[in-house]
Amino acid sequence: MKFIIFTAAAALALVPPAGAVRAQAAAQAAADPAALFGAREGVQQISLSPSGTKVAFLAPKPRGQGNVLYVVDAVAGGQPKVVMNSSGDPERLTSCHWLSEQRLACNVYLLVKGATDLLPATRLVAIDADGANLKLLSSPMRWDDLAVSLGGGEVIDWSTGDDGSVLVGRYFVPSEHLGSHMADARNGFGVDRLDTVKLSARAVEPPKPNAAEYISDGRGNVRIMGIAKMVGEGQDTGLVDYYYRAKGSRDWKKLGTYDSTRAEGFNPYAVDPDSDVAYGLKKKDGRLAAYSLALDGSGAETLLFAHPAVDVDGFVRIGRNRRVVGVSYSTDKRQNLYFDPKLRALATALSKALPNLPLVAFVDSSADESKLLLWAGSDTDPGRYYLFDKAKGQLGELMLSRPELENAKLAAVRHVTYKAGDGTDIPAYLTLPPGSEGKKLPAIVMPHGGPAARDEWGFDWLSQYFAARGYAVLQPEFRGSSGYGDGWFQKNGFQSWRTAIGDVDDAGRWLVAQGIADPDKLAIVGWSYGGYAALQANVLDPKLFKAAVAIAPVTDLAMRKAEWANFSIHRIVSDEVGSGPHVREGSPAANAERIAAPVLLFHGDTDRNVGVQQSRLMAERLRSAGKSVELVVYPKLDHQLDDAEARADLLRKADAFLRASLKLP
Known part of the structure; x- marks a missing residue:
């Protein structure tokens, strides 16, 4: 066992990786570098369970575009277990996240038949960690639907209700059955509180034809709604009108208009329920900067961070409620500025513990944030995933982003x-x-x-x-x-x-x-x-x-x-x-x-x-x-x-x- 001790609030122990590196990597690199560099990324997406003891990740199949959802014990290690796989012809898994300790929600890419051609679409499904109880969470397609739904929806809020239900954004298309009173007029994007096992649903936000986005506060309350401005026969203008709700209210009030084609206006990303503000990006001196906007009706706007040379391009978020802990931008290298002082200190400590991996990102966390899933990489290291246990001060390597290249000599x-x-x-x-x-x-x-x-x-x-x-x-x-x-x-x-x-x-x-x-x-x-x-x-x-x-x-x-x-x-x-x-x-x-x-x-x-x-x-x-x-x-x-x-x-x-x-x- 290796240990890395450094001067910081805690000491980290670097334990051996849970998974073995492919033994033939060096020989293969010399024989056929095209096969090694052309290999798809070994970890396409990864998520940590609420307890912080299990990891779910997507990995490619050796051939084709298909991929596999695996679950592995992040503490004891062992062989990853197959939960679900896709053929890649054309359907494939694009992301999977834990709904609970035993259940996951996954987005699936597929093609559906349009009026004249096959069209790309997504669907949202849920499955148990052992591969049982696969259920479609997207609104189901019906034979009498008047249109084809391309959007599969998304989990809006990962906080669960007493029955384990979550807020799910779902797309609905109207249906009409001649000679029947069974028509369904629901049309557009809405939000349901959905039991992902029984599929019982309660409408939280009724579908609206041009609704484009809903943002919750991480505690089960939808606080922001985006309505796309369309013209003519369904032509998107790139303009989105945003509305917000004051805390405890059901009334929508205008927040502002965002032009996505020119990045003009306030573009909301998240809501902080404690400070009652929306976090978003807005231009300052021609460059995107991070702001908070009060949701108490005052419209008070606070500049959080602006860089003099480059855009702020996103927020650093963590935990099941996806709380905002910082901002991200890229100068000559990717930079993360943490608002949270504890995470800022931890990020500094991790950089010292991993001196050859200067790019460090918090990927996910347990529900109580006592365990953190992180990724670290560099120009000469495609990256590796670690699990950090705060209580033990232990950093354990889980898996490699590109195991085929582990023994390859890469260029600075x-x-x-x-x-x-x-x-x-x-x-x-x-x-x-x-x-x-x-x-x-x-x-x-x-x-x-x-x-x-x-x-x-x-x-x-x-x-x-x-x-x-x-x-x-x-x-x-x-x-x-x-x-x-x-x-x-x-x-x-x-x-x-x-x-x-x-x-x-x-x-x-x-x-x-x-x-x-x-x-x-x-x-x-x-x-x-x-x-x-x-x-x-x-x-x-x-x-x-x-x-x-x-x-x-x-x-x-x-x-x-x-x-x-x-x-x-x-x-x-x-x-x-x-x-x-x-x-x-x-x-x-x-x-x-x-x-x-x-x-x-x-x-x-x-x-x-x-x-x-x-x-x-x-x-x-x-x-x-x-x-x-x-x-x-x-x-x-x-x-x-x-x-x-x-x-x-x-x-x-x-x-x-x-x-x-x-x-x-």
Whole structure:
């Protein structure tokens, strides 16, 4: 047994892991790194039981997109027991949390038949920890329903009633049976107090057609309701009107309006019943900041925290009542600022106990918060889960995020900045091959997806794979990335494509100017918007990159708008893309003749985020222009290509393509 003693309020004992690491990891890494880096994350989601003695977690099946719900004794250890599994074709489990010491609630992703196509949907189910008593908690589908419900609902409040019931948000669609008086007019999103075993329900909030969100106080009281503003025939505007209830009242009062497309207004996240405030995010000086808003009718607003350079992007919450204990934001690394002084001291102590794992997050806790489930990781460690017992001062390792990589040598990630063409300092993350001096290497610029997204310091399976194969990898936080405020985001990465893609090209030029990259061995690789950027970067400067790999890319902005024409978010997508000359000028498929580098495209044929037709169009346009292009399509896979064999195949093919294009051994 190992012990780590440090100067703090308590001493932690680091006990051996409960589960064994896969013994063949090192040999496999040498034999087939693509299989190791392409493996899906070993712990997809995890939850601690109310007593703090059991852990439920989702893990992938070895093949396909399916996964398995396991339960394991967090104290005694032993083999995890299978509770439920999904086939992945198409249904799969997306999250599971403890309702009680013996029962769990799980969200399931599946496809349902719409008017013309299969549509993605979710359902909420409950199951005992031994696999018995599987019950559907979502409102059941009926043969005479007038529409198809895509939303499966969610547990609004995990505090249980005397009968073990919980507050569940459920979607209802009206039904009508000709010649019968059995019609059900309920329509929209409402809240029931639901017995998850007997399925007896009592309406708490009647369904409302455009209700989008309910927020409780963690004690069984719904205090905030969000109503989406729709126009025309069910078109979502991105605007949500929020209402609140004063303590002890049933009357709804206007809280404010939030514009989700521009992040304008107060966006509530949680309610604190003791201080009687709502916690939420709102812009200050163009960047998101954390505020509290009084729910006593005064409307008093208090600034909790604002960062001068980046957005606050969320709240740190803990316990079954999901109480707010701090805020989270990312500078060069992820940071958590704790309001709770005890947790702040504990987080500091844990950082000292785990000096090589600077990223520490509280994932869950027992009902009394005496036991904490936490995750810790770094750039060279994909992460591991621990159980901390406050009373014993003991920290026990439970399991690894990616056991296949336990013995693999991973590359350090360094935060750097480079100059854009207009002199702006652009932050980026540089990953060099392990042991490399970083001189005259084959190199990859890897723009992130989004465009409303950003990269962070830590482990990234895609960049780590290429570093392991000998490439330097630079991940730029180009203008158009989120997280740095309005000034940095500009109009977004599509409408402001010249600035965003200019920054991406400048990342490649910086690698060459620093002597890191051999200019004849410079490539670009991206996924989703990053795939778009990989292609459009070659439109903007056809001579810079010698090869391009685009995974699930947007290639035609007009098509981007058209493919969402039959969905409620069509207006939001159309506004994101915008109108004007940039729609054609910023579309790689419309400018295929300018691309000189060979192109490799990957896409799943059931991608409902960016349709496979985007890659097919790009391949067709490149071939028509006499360019070198290859398209790989994965059947029955969506935007994430969430299949270990497919990801390993992608990595092998991408590496082989880059080596051939860059003339590498």
